[in-house]
Amino acid sequence: MKIAPSLICICVLLATLPLIHAQEVPPLPQLDSQLQQRLTTYLNEHGEFPDNYILDKFEYHDVVILGEQHRARQDPLLVQSMIPLLPSAGVYILCTEFARREDQPLIDSLLTGSEYDEKLAEEIAMRQFVHWGYVEYVDIFKAAWQYNHDRQQGERAFRILGLNNSPEWWHIETQEQRDDPEFRRKVWHGESEKDWADCLLREVIEKNEKALVYCGINHGITEYRQPVVVDGKFVRFVEDRFGRYLFNAIGKRVITIYLHNSWVNAEGWSAPSVRPADGYIDALMKEIGPDAYPVGFDTKGTPFGDLPGATSLYSFGYEDFTLADFCDGYIYQMPFSEFVPITCIDGYYSSENIDFARRNALNPWFRDQPIEEFESSCEETRQENLDRWGKLR
Secondary structure, eight states, X not given: OOOOOOOSTHHHHHTTSOOOOOOOOOOOOOOXXXXXXXXXXXXXXXXXXXXXXXXXXXXXXXXXXXXXXXXBTHHHHHHHHHTTTGGGGTOOEEEEXXXXXXXXXXXXXXXXXXXXXXXXXXXXXXXXXTTOOBHHHHHHHHHHHHHHXXXXXXXXXXXXXXXXXXXXXXXXXXXGGGGOHHHHHHHHTTOOHHHHHHHHIIIIITTTOOEEEEEEHHHHOSSSOEEEEETTEEEEEEOOOHHHHHHHHHGGGEEEEEESXXXXXXXXXXXXXXXXXXXXXXXXXXXXXGGGOSEEEEOTTSTGGGOBOTTBGGGTTOSSOBXXXXXXXXXXXXXXXXXXXXXXXXXXXXXXXXXXXXHHOSSGGGGGOOHHHXXXXXXXXXXXXXXXXXXXX
């Protein structure tokens, strides 16, 4: 039986979490009038359009991390739209999970070329993760190239900095080997998220630069500490996340902004996803309507920061977990009913690269599969996300 590909490398760590039976998604909470008034008043007085909100954060911070849950179309589109705006805030670097440090020469060549090389952009994406053939993510490179192509003579070029490691998935040939520590060591050959942080510190902080970072939220957490939960019980906090390394090195010069999406269920990763902040943000936006969004807002020291998150696994290890514990800022672009998944690139897999894709797939099931199975895997992932968001409408 076919085994669907796992998510990107965060799942290696999260494999220790419990696989609890699925449960129903909790309904939207009832907002009392006082809470609704506090939240609405704060949005009216302090909420900003997402692009302005992000730009304003660079006045007091050197690194702004946009953390996502992956594969929601509006998130990479937001990043694309930010690229021509960032230089106005003195930011000329986008650091990304979705490219490898090893491929930096390819990225630099792509962004400075006289013509945009679509196939090179797709190759960079595939070299990072063979199941990442998504139009909206790859077009982030195009947005940076376009900015460089259109800039006036003498204006500084924009750069995308690849952060990710170069795991050697071909060492794993069976499903059993995926959980074997010996094979894990071969795959990662000493690399960790500290290498991500070291790269940013070297290329950004030590050079007195500023950078926007785009990555999965589980990598991008800074002050928040991610819990390890086994059999429904808190075991310890994770300290070896990219964002934690940055925060330990430069403190509040780095902050995390969460891009609205689902959270992990308190019952475990196999249970249905839940709404962030126990659904209070979704309930508020439903009440006040689309004139309130898209919007970015702070969490720490605000009424939004006091919202709880007991329905999520993210609350484990905290006595009174709130949204302010999780992130510094929040961007709400649309309700789950309007979420659209990313677009699979037509012709992403070909006779020229299918052997590379087979050899470098995270899941060993793909080692001998035809192009059609890789393509159907992308479509299945799209549908899985639609189903997940559909339960949160």
